[in-house]
Amino acid sequence: MHDTIANLSKDDPLPPGSTTMLLSRLAESVYWTGRYLERAEGTARVLASHTELFLDLPKEAGITFAPLLFVTGSEDEFALVQDTSSEEHVVAWLASDPRNPGSVLSCLERARQNLRSTRALFPREAWEVLNHLYLCAAEGTDEVIGRRSRLTWLDEVVTDVQRLTGLLAGSMSHDDTYQFLRIGRHIERADMTTRVLDVRAATLLDGRLDTQRAFADVQWMQVLRSLSAHQMYRRTVQTRVLGPDALRFLLQDPQFPRSVSHCLAQIAGCLDTLPRHEATQARCADTQRLVTEARAKTLAWDGLHEFVDEVQLGLAEINTTLTQTYFRADPADAATMLETA
Amino acid sequence: MLWDNYDSTSTFDEFLDPTGRPRDALEGVARFLAGLTQQELVARQEAAELAIKAMGITFTVYADNENIDRVWPFDVVPRVITRDEWSRTATGLEQRLRALNLFIGDLYGDQKILADGVVPRELLGNSTNFRPECVGINPPLGVWAHICGSDLVRDGDGVLHVLEDNLRVPSGVSYMLENRLVTKRVFPELFRALDVHPIDSYPSKLFDLLASLSPRQDERPTVVVLTPGVFNSAYFEHAFLAQQMGVELVEGSDLFVDADDLVWMRTIHGPARVDVVYRRVDDLFLDPEAFRPDSTLGVPGLLRSWRTGKVGIANAPGAGVADDKVVYAYVPAIIDYYLGEDPVLPNVPTFICDDPAQRSHVLSNLTELVVKPANESGGYGVFIGPHATKAECEEVADRITADPRNYIAQPTLNISTAPTLCDGVLEPRHVDLRPFILSGEDSYVTEGGLTRVALRRGSLVVNSSQGGGSKDTWILDHTVR
Numbered sequence: 001m002h003d004t005i006a007n008l009s010k011d012d013p014l015p016p017g018s019t020t021m022l023l024s025r026l027a028e029s030v031y032w033t034g035r036y037l038e039r040a041e042g043t044a045r046v047l048a049s050h051t052e053l054f055l056d057l058p059k060e061a062g063i064t065f066a067p068l069l070f071v072t073g074s075e076d077e078f079a080l081v082q083d084t085s086s087e088e089h090v091v092a093w094l095a096s097d098p099r100n101p102g103s104v105l106s107c108l109e110r111a112r113q114n115l116r117s118t119r120a121l122f123p124r125e126a127w128e129v130l131n132h133l134y135l136c137a138a139e140g141t142d143e144v145i146g147r148r149s150r151l152t153w154l155d156e157v158v159t160d161v162q163r164l165t166g167l168l169a170g171s172m173s174h175d176d177t178y179q180f181l182r183i184g185r186h187i188e189r190a191d192m193t194t195r196v197l198d199v200r201a202a203t204l205l206d207g208r209l210d211t212q213r214a215f216a217d218v219q220w221m222q223v224l225r226s227l228s229a230h231q232m233y234r235r236t237v238q239t240r241v242l243g244p245d246a247l248r249f250l251l252q253d254p255q256f257p258r259s260v261s262h263c264l265a266q267i268a269g270c271l272d273t274l275p276r277h278e279a280t281q282a283r284c285a286d287t288q289r290l291v292t293e294a295r296a297k298t299l300a301w302d303g304l305h306e307f308v309d310e311v312q313l314g315l316a317e318i319n320t321t322l323t324q325t326y327f328r329a330d331p332a333d334a335a336t337m338l339e340t341a
Numbered sequence: 342m343l344w345d346n347y348d349s350t351s352t353f354d355e356f357l358d359p360t361g362r363p364r365d366a367l368e369g370v371a372r373f374l375a376g377l378t379q380q381e382l383v384a385r386q387e388a389a390e391l392a393i394k395a396m397g398i399t400f401t402v403y404a405d406n407e408n409i410d411r412v413w414p415f416d417v418v419p420r421v422i423t424r425d426e427w428s429r430t431a432t433g434l435e436q437r438l439r440a441l442n443l444f445i446g447d448l449y450g451d452q453k454i455l456a457d458g459v460v461p462r463e464l465l466g467n468s469t470n471f472r473p474e475c476v477g478i479n480p481p482l483g484v485w486a487h488i489c490g491s492d493l494v495r496d497g498d499g500v501l502h503v504l505e506d507n508l509r510v511p512s513g514v515s516y517m518l519e520n521r522l523v524t525k526r527v528f529p530e531l532f533r534a535l536d537v538h539p540i541d542s543y544p545s546k547l548f549d550l551l552a553s554l555s556p557r558q559d560e561r562p563t564v565v566v567l568t569p570g571v572f573n574s575a576y577f578e579h580a581f582l583a584q585q586m587g588v589e590l591v592e593g594s595d596l597f598v599d600a601d602d603l604v605w606m607r608t609i610h611g612p613a614r615v616d617v618v619y620r621r622v623d624d625l626f627l628d629p630e631a632f633r634p635d636s637t638l639g640v641p642g643l644l645r646s647w648r649t650g651k652v653g654i655a656n657a658p659g660a661g662v663a664d665d666k667v668v669y670a671y672v673p674a675i676i677d678y679y680l681g682e683d684p685v686l687p688n689v690p691t692f693i694c695d696d697p698a699q700r701s702h703v704l705s706n707l708t709e710l711v712v713k714p715a716n717e718s719g720g721y722g723v724f725i726g727p728h729a730t731k732a733e734c735e736e737v738a739d740r741i742t743a744d745p746r747n748y749i750a751q752p753t754l755n756i757s758t759a760p761t762l763c764d765g766v767l768e769p770r771h772v773d774l775r776p777f778i779l780s781g782e783d784s785y786v787t788e789g790g791l792t793r794v795a796l797r798r799g800s801l802v803v804n805s806s807q808g809g810g811s812k813d814t815w816i817l818d819h820t821v822r
């Protein structure tokens with residue numbers, strides 16, 4: 001085994017972007033920081049756009065907040081603590097409930113916890129921004145109930161996470177740590193995009209509810225808006241919003257930053273700079289192939305749910321392989337590696 | 342007005358002399374404060390508190406089996422020491438640490454000082470910090486305690502005394518550095534006007550010291566800070582120092598020692614060799630193979646690696662033997678024995694309860710004395726005679742009689758005060774000072790140190806875990822008249 005830094009002679013160059021060696025424990029923590037931050041931002045976007053949709057559509061459209069529970073995959077946990085999925089209950093659950101590990105606030109709290117124990121790796125301002133964001137969000141949890149203050153609260157979360165992302169892009173070395181953060185962000189983003197598609201598009205394509213079908217265009221726009229994709233869709237696709245086009249855009253557009261394909265390409269790019277990336281790259285390529293080869297037109301009518309399941313399994317595989325390669329290397333293996341070196 | 346009811350006569354005040362005039366070197370600060378209204382000063386204090394919150398400067402306290410992050414308590418009025426007094430003090434601190442290192446080396450070597458009867462042999466036999474595992478080891482440069490934090494207090498007579506030397510894992514230096522950052526944000530104009538000596542070279546001095554302990558001097562050393570983890574009360578500092586030095590902050594589980602006694606850390610590239618460990622884990626938890634087998638904080642085999650010179654460790658295991666309040670009483674004799682010098686800095690007079698004559702003096706004068714356990718830190722277990730009830734006196738007398746080796750007693754000091762903003766007005770509050778001393782090829786003393794202040798009126802307890810606050814400490818030149 002010769003792929004350990006320990007066995008490199010002085011003259012061997014260090015792998016690119018690794019003047020210092022990132023601890024496995026920290027890499028894992030950073031990866032999850034990236035995931036939690038993206039989950040907080042993504043959930044805030046979905047909540048905000050759904051609130052706007054709710055305000056735009058007349059009552060007879062029958063829009064409720066319940067689908068958001070499916071988007072975030074927390075319907076079972078929610079049912080354990082609440083009887084009714086009223087707007088107030090669902091919003092509080094998704095925005096600020098400490099019992100929901102996926103609530104915006106819980107994600108921010110966990111990201112902050114992780115950043116705290118890895119702060120030596122980040123520019124000092126990163127901690128200040130996240131600390132400030134968390135404290136403000138935690139102090140303002142009452143604001144999520146009223147619709148107007150809710151939008152402000154959610155906006156601040158999105159803006160501040162974006163600010164943090166920008167701050168890191170502009171002032172942190174794009175080293176191994178940064179790559180793990182980005183991998184976390186993009187896995188989570190791809191996951192959110194597929195979830196939104198699964199829950200919302202499925203209902204729309206299904207078209208079972210006549211009243212909802214009447215507002216299908218508006219709803220498709222909303223799917224795009226939940227992912228902050230509407231404007232870019234219009235610029236890229238240049239037609240009115242149609243189901244299959246929107247689906248293709250969100251799955252396969254190579255340039256839109258929240259499309260699944262784009263996220264996977266980003267992950268592959270990050271992995272390129274990391275050592276020992278072969279196995280994870282292979283899983284990433286499998287999933288990318290699955291997404292690129294999908295036929296949006298067919299999927300729009302049939303099998304979207306099953307397809308999304310497959311993509312999500314692919315994302316889970318990437319996560320597992322990454323974890324095994326970088327975070328969970330058995331200490332006994334490490335010792336053996338050295339002995340046999 | 343701010344100073345209207347300020348009493349600078351009940352003990353030595355750091356800012357005003359007994360007639361109410363600013364002391365040497367303090368005119369500039371006094372003039373500046375005089376130019377602020379009460380509201381303005383309160384606004385600065387609030388700005389400082391906001392900055393501390395925004396910067397996330399916290400410390401951890403334990404309550405009900407939970408650890409709680411508290412915002413670091415800070416008072417905005419700086420504490421000032423003149424440059425002349427500070428150079429003298431720094432010389433004294435270096436002298437002390439030099440002597441203590443020779444003492445520790447002697448204890449783990451020939452034990453000449455015991456043979457010569459300067460320090461009683463029983464002291465060693467009863468010491469909880471003596472590590473038989475370290476006997477016969479010669480660490481690089483003969484230095485055991487590389488990093489020392491000594492506590493200084495000024496008595497009513499205006500003289501700085503050493504109260505104790507922390508040689509195990511002294512903490513506080515990060516707060517000293519952060520306090521300065523906060524003060525710069527809050528009083529930028531003062532820093533322009535006055536020549537406050539910068540303190541921010543500490544992390545690079547510390548890194549140079551640690552790097553000098555590397556067994557591979559021809560290569561760029563890998564230095565790590567070893568922390569017990571995020572639940573430790575000083576975790577903030579461990580992370581801070583690692584960040585400032587640009588080194589890894591590791592936990593025990595990140596490291597392992599191989600069959601060749603080399604230390605490695607687990608990284609995403611595979612194992613990477615570690616040359617120097619700045620450990621912030623107590624001796625007994627450092628290596629379950631050598632010390633407490635139940636420790637999950639340490640690294641099995643670390644002591645073995647250090648013993649064979651494959652890794653540098655600061656402070657060296659066993660250095661805490663000199664961090665003991667009974668050893669403290671002998672420091673003037675230790676300085677004389679090894680260096681043939683008079684101590685530059687005086688000790689606080691100390692009664693050793695293990696000595697029958699001194700013990701009987703202590704037992705009959707308890708109400709005037711402060712009694713301390715030999716090996717506690719953080720201000721825990723301290724008995725303050727003048728504030729004690731009769732029952733408490735009896736209880737401490739019983740404890741001393743049962744285990745005299747574990748107690749020392751000192752006269753109650755009339756510790757100096759410094760103006761502190763309390764509910765919008767300046768009031769005198771007791772302060773101490775913890776400078777940090779580095780000892781390797783060269784030695785280094787921080788410019789000033791961490792000033793801690795007892796925020797409760799009349800209180801002498803400065804520990805942050807028990808209601809203490811802190812101040813920025815400025816070394817200033819004498820006023821040019």
